[in-house]
Amino acid sequence: MRVLVLGHGKTGKLVAEVAAERGHSVHVLDAKENPNASALTPPFVAGFDVVIDFTAPEAVVQNMRAVLATGARMVVGTTGWYHRLADARGLVERKEAGLVYGTNFSVGVQVMLQMAKRMGELLKNAGYEFSIEETHHVTKLDSPSGTALTLANVVKSAAGLAEVPIKAHRMGDAAGLHVLQAKSAADKLVLTHEAHSRRGFAEGAVRAAEWLSTRKGCYDFQEIYTQM
Numbered sequence: 001m002r003v004l005v006l007g008h009g010k011t012g013k014l015v016a017e018v019a020a021e022r023g024h025s026v027h028v029l030d031a032k033e034n035p036n037a038s039a040l041t042p043p044f045v046a047g048f049d050v051v052i053d054f055t056a057p058e059a060v061v062q063n064m065r066a067v068l069a070t071g072a073r074m075v076v077g078t079t080g081w082y083h084r085l086a087d088a089r090g091l092v093e094r095k096e097a098g099l100v101y102g103t104n105f106s107v108g109v110q111v112m113l114q115m116a117k118r119m120g121e122l123l124k125n126a127g128y129e130f131s132i133e134e135t136h137h138v139t140k141l142d143s144p145s146g147t148a149l150t151l152a153n154v155v156k157s158a159a160g161l162a163e164v165p166i167k168a169h170r171m172g173d174a175a176g177l178h179v180l181q182a183k184s185a186a187d188k189l190v191l192t193h194e195a196h197s198r199r200g201f202a203e204g205a206v207r208a209a210e211w212l213s214t215r216k217g218c219y220d221f222q223e224i225y226t227q228m
């Protein structure tokens with residue numbers, strides 16, 4: 001595949017490496033080469049099979065508009081833009097484009113989400129209080145993390161709760177720690193995922209791009225990760 005990676009930061013760099021290791025031809029644009037999505041003209045985008053975005057919350061919305069408007073395929077790892085999801089979905093449908101988005105592309109977190117759902121179902125109305133803590137590097141722009149918000153939504157709907165509180169911590173270069181706790185008067189149950197590096201995110205994103213390369217439509221990584 002011809003892959004365009006948007007963002008040459010901590011994660012985008014690894015995505016480019018993993019894509020090259022998996023035999024794809026890779027082109028990378030960072031902020032300087034793509035201000036306000038200006039590089040993403042229809043003829044330029046047409047030169048790629050899939051675009052992968054690991055940029056920033058404001059940049060990703062402009063990038064998605066430019067790429068999806070051409071009917072191209074895009075994998076979005078960037079978080080902090082989900083209030084615009086309905087717009088993105090509409091654009092994908094109108095232009096017959098392809099989009100996979102996800103707050104966390106690591107398989108471990110996907111399994112944690114399944115376990116959190118089960119935990120919520122099994123502990124529903126059983127006297128447990130749920131809470132989430134997440135720890136990330138000090139340069140992270142969004143808070144709480146996209147993954148923590150996804151976890152909270154999964155638990156809320158499984159356990160029938162209005163809210164699950166989230167505490168966000170920022171520390172050094174932490175790649176991503178998510179802890180879900182259910183506490184009762186009698187005991188405590190804890191589910192933890194700790195990323196030791198960003199490699200798992202990058203591998204998941206490249207696999208999602210490979211999966212999307214033969215499809216159209218809008219998909220949450222949660223729905224499709226078992227197909228990779």
Ligand SMILES: NC(=O)C1=CN([C@@H]2O[C@H](COP(=O)(O)OP(=O)(O)OC[C@H]3O[C@@H](n4cnc5c(N)ncnc54)[C@H](O)[C@@H]3O)[C@@H](O)[C@H]2O)C=CC1
Pocket residue numbers: 006007008009010011012029030031032034035036037054055056057059063076077078079080102103104105106142146198201
């Ligand atoms: N879904 C997932 O599995 C994961 C998601 N993320 C998310 O990915 C995003 C990026 O995270 P990091 O790599 O840690 O950030 P980072 O700050 O290290 O890298 C972002 C890069 O994007 C570049 N950029 C900004 N605007 C751009 C534009 N218009 N065009 C091209 N490049 C542009 C910046 O110059 C920077 O190099 C964040 O939203 C983060 O939450 C991060 C890791 C995993």
Ligand SMILES: O=C(O)C1=N[C@H](C(=O)O)C[C@H](O)C1
Pocket residue numbers: 079103104136137140142144145146147148175176177
């Ligand atoms: O910014 C990060 O680093 C990460 N962001 C994602 C999130 O917001 O959940 C995924 C991962 O935790 C790393």
